[in-house]
Amino acid sequence: MSSFVVALDVGGTSMKGGLVTRSGEVLRTDRRATPRDEGPAAVVGTIRSFIDDLAVAGGGTPAGVGLAVPGLVTADAALYSANIGWRDVPAADFVPLDVPVMLGHDVRTGGLAESVLGAGREVSDFLFLPIGTGIAGAVIVDGEPYGGAAGWGGEIGHIPVFPEGETCACGQIGCLETYASASAVGRRYSARAASPATAEQVAALTVSGDPVAAEVWDDAVEALSLALATYTLLLDPSAIVLGGGLAEAGPLLADPLADRLRKRLTFRAAPPLRPAALGVNAGMLGAALLGWRAAGVPDAGATWSLDVLKSPRVA
Amino acid sequence: MSSFVVALDVGGTSMKGGLVTRSGEVLRTDRRATPRDEGPAAVVGTIRSFIDDLAVAGGGTPAGVGLAVPGLVTADAALYSANIGWRDVPAADFVPLDVPVMLGHDVRTGGLAESVLGAGREVSDFLFLPIGTGIAGAVIVDGEPYGGAAGWGGEIGHIPVFPEGETCACGQIGCLETYASASAVGRRYSARAASPATAEQVAALTVSGDPVAAEVWDDAVEALSLALATYTLLLDPSAIVLGGGLAEAGPLLADPLADRLRKRLTFRAAPPLRPAALGVNAGMLGAALLGWRAAGVPDAGATWSLDVLKSPRVA
Numbered sequence: 001m002s003s004f005v006v007a008l009d010v011g012g013t014s015m016k017g018g019l020v021t022r023s024g025e026v027l028r029t030d031r032r033a034t035p036r037d038e039g040p041a042a043v044v045g046t047i048r049s050f051i052d053d054l055a056v057a058g059g060g061t062p063a064g065v066g067l068a069v070p071g072l073v074t075a076d077a078a079l080y081s082a083n084i085g086w087r088d089v090p091a092a093d094f095v096p097l098d099v100p101v102m103l104g105h106d107v108r109t110g111g112l113a114e115s116v117l118g119a120g121r122e123v124s125d126f127l128f129l130p131i132g133t134g135i136a137g138a139v140i141v142d143g144e145p146y147g148g149a150a151g152w153g154g155e156i157g158h159i160p161v162f163p164e165g166e167t168c169a170c171g172q173i174g175c176l177e178t179y180a181s182a183s184a185v186g187r188r189y190s191a192r193a194a195s196p197a198t199a200e201q202v203a204a205l206t207v208s209g210d211p212v213a214a215e216v217w218d219d220a221v222e223a224l225s226l227a228l229a230t231y232t233l234l235l236d237p238s239a240i241v242l243g244g245g246l247a248e249a250g251p252l253l254a255d256p257l258a259d260r261l262r263k264r265l266t267f268r269a270a271p272p273l274r275p276a277a278l279g280v281n282a283g284m285l286g287a288a289l290l291g292w293r294a295a296g297v298p299d300a301g302a303t304w305s306l307d308v309l310k311s312p313r314v315a
Numbered sequence: 316m317s318s319f320v321v322a323l324d325v326g327g328t329s330m331k332g333g334l335v336t337r338s339g340e341v342l343r344t345d346r347r348a349t350p351r352d353e354g355p356a357a358v359v360g361t362i363r364s365f366i367d368d369l370a371v372a373g374g375g376t377p378a379g380v381g382l383a384v385p386g387l388v389t390a391d392a393a394l395y396s397a398n399i400g401w402r403d404v405p406a407a408d409f410v411p412l413d414v415p416v417m418l419g420h421d422v423r424t425g426g427l428a429e430s431v432l433g434a435g436r437e438v439s440d441f442l443f444l445p446i447g448t449g450i451a452g453a454v455i456v457d458g459e460p461y462g463g464a465a466g467w468g469g470e471i472g473h474i475p476v477f478p479e480g481e482t483c484a485c486g487q488i489g490c491l492e493t494y495a496s497a498s499a500v501g502r503r504y505s506a507r508a509a510s511p512a513t514a515e516q517v518a519a520l521t522v523s524g525d526p527v528a529a530e531v532w533d534d535a536v537e538a539l540s541l542a543l544a545t546y547t548l549l550l551d552p553s554a555i556v557l558g559g560g561l562a563e564a565g566p567l568l569a570d571p572l573a574d575r576l577r578k579r580l581t582f583r584a585a586p587p588l589r590p591a592a593l594g595v596n597a598g599m600l601g602a603a604l605l606g607w608r609a610a611g612v613p614d615a616g617a618t619w620s621l622d623v624l625k626s627p628r629v630a
Contacts, residue, residue, distance in 0.1 A: 268470075
């Protein structure tokens with residue numbers, strides 16, 4: 001068997017690729033733009049050539065290929081993505097080589113990596129919540145991501161936390177995402193202060209005592225505390241793993257959030273909040289686990305070192 | 316192997332017992348008061364003598380015993396129940412006979428029965444939501460009830476649907492249960508109309524055009540639609556199975572609830588709402604499945620006839 005797999009995390013803007021050995025060494029990482037504007041066939045073509053180039057760089061045929069993709073996905077096909085525009089693409093169509101391949105949902109594949117290698121390594125039931133441009137979660141049940149009956153689960157960003165609140169871009173009312181995503185924090189501050197700002201800038205302004213920033217930040221914390229209370233009561237997780245851009249704020253987010261979550265729950269303890277361990281590499285590393293599963297090595301990852309994996313090799 | 320198991324569904328007020336054959340014939344059912352006021356030891360004693368009496372009535376030693384109990388529970392022990400007051404009771408302590416025994420959480424055991432024999436027979440991922448004096452749910456994942464990391468999951472009755480709403484008896488704000496349980500519907504009408512009424516009477520008053528009843532009913536539907544939208548987005552169920560006293564209202568509850576749930580979801584379909592199939596027998600029948608599992612017959616129930624099981628044999 002070849003000593004490495006090719007792993008790809010396909011996003012709407014760019015895709016991250018890697019070569020990962022069976023012992024968890026990341027031999028190489030690379031990044032390419034996702035040509036979404038050119039249509040789904042162009043995206044599939046770019047994925048194919050990216051895989052081919054990575055395999056050549058690895059010096060041979062990989063043992064397997066793993067891909068994390070957005071939308072509705074099974075292990076064998078990318079069924080649908082509004083973001084990329086494809087429908088019913090068989091896994092084999094993504095791969096120009098005759099090697100086993102396995103697909104996974106992007107957020108859930110990141111959650112798989114956090115479960116097997118990362119912040120969820122010691123627990124088997126948790127929520128992986130990356131808070132970025134949007135918010136979606138990976139519900140981890142018995143160590144594996146759970147997508148529900150058809151794979152549409154994990155849409156915690158669109159649960160109604162404020163039922164009489166603001167209208168979300170999705171058309172629903174009071175969604176978590178419309179208050180607490182990194183883009184929402186930037187957007188809501190910019191609208192109030194009539195001055196554009198990113199979530200990172202809003203975080204800095206909050207620290208420096210800006211009252212408008214503090215209010216917007218507080219709304220995000222409040223919305224998150226409601227969503228996490230709901231998740232906790234429904235699914236009794238051992239931990240909640242926070243990732244994505246907003247979690248980079250560290251204690252500015254985690255401390256008040258943990259405090260409010262605890263106060264919202266009167267008859268049970270709150271689960272601990274933990275920072276994600278794998279950062280922007282989570283999806284690619286999860287795809288590497290899928291690649292090794294496709295190659296017939298289902299326990300790959302159990303012995304991988306987190307130190308190697310944390311190195312920010314993805315460009 | 317003996318031809319029957321003893322099954323008990325232990326509630327705070329009464330316990331339902333049954334003798335159920337391997338082919339799903341309910342040979343006998345019975346009911347006893349739960350002597351909760353006399354303390355946990357008395358409850359355990361009543362369970363023991365009830366099991367003994369049922370076994371004698373069955374004409375011999377059962378193949379196994381299954382018990383559905385409230386609180387925190389594993390297959391081998393009743394760890395904690397605020398309602399009954401026990402702590403760390405080993406499964407064997409409930410059973411005066413030397414036969415295998417398996418415990419289950421009360422609501423989740425009812426959900427197991429609906430999954431294996433009832434309204435969830437055709438699907439593997441759904442929510443079983445009995446709406447009675449209180450509200451708790453059974454999260455069914457891959458055909459089996461899922462209790463979370465420690466067994467505290469399923470508390471959908473206490474998710475915050477109206478974050479600035481009324482205070483629940485649990486101390487939290489805006490819980491589903493404080494608007495939509497059968498007792499909440501009765502209590503909220505009684506407070507407004509200054510005239511006591513049960514949820515059943517509020518339903519009848521709603522049909523007859525009473526505006527106060529209609530408003531209370533509407534609040535319950537609204538709260539449920541929020542909770543079910545949240546559940547749907549998080550866990551993508553194939554169906555939502557409604558049971559308990561409030562679901563007896565039939566279309567008066569289900570029709571507006573299905574309508575609002577559909578309207579709350581803009582980017583995905585709503586799962587169908589189905590009435591529970593097993594009624595008040597769900598817990599006892601689930602306990603029978605546990606008894607057969609304890610006896611080494613894990614697939615018991617797959618061939619049981621729903622017609623037999625639906626007969627309201629429990630006194």
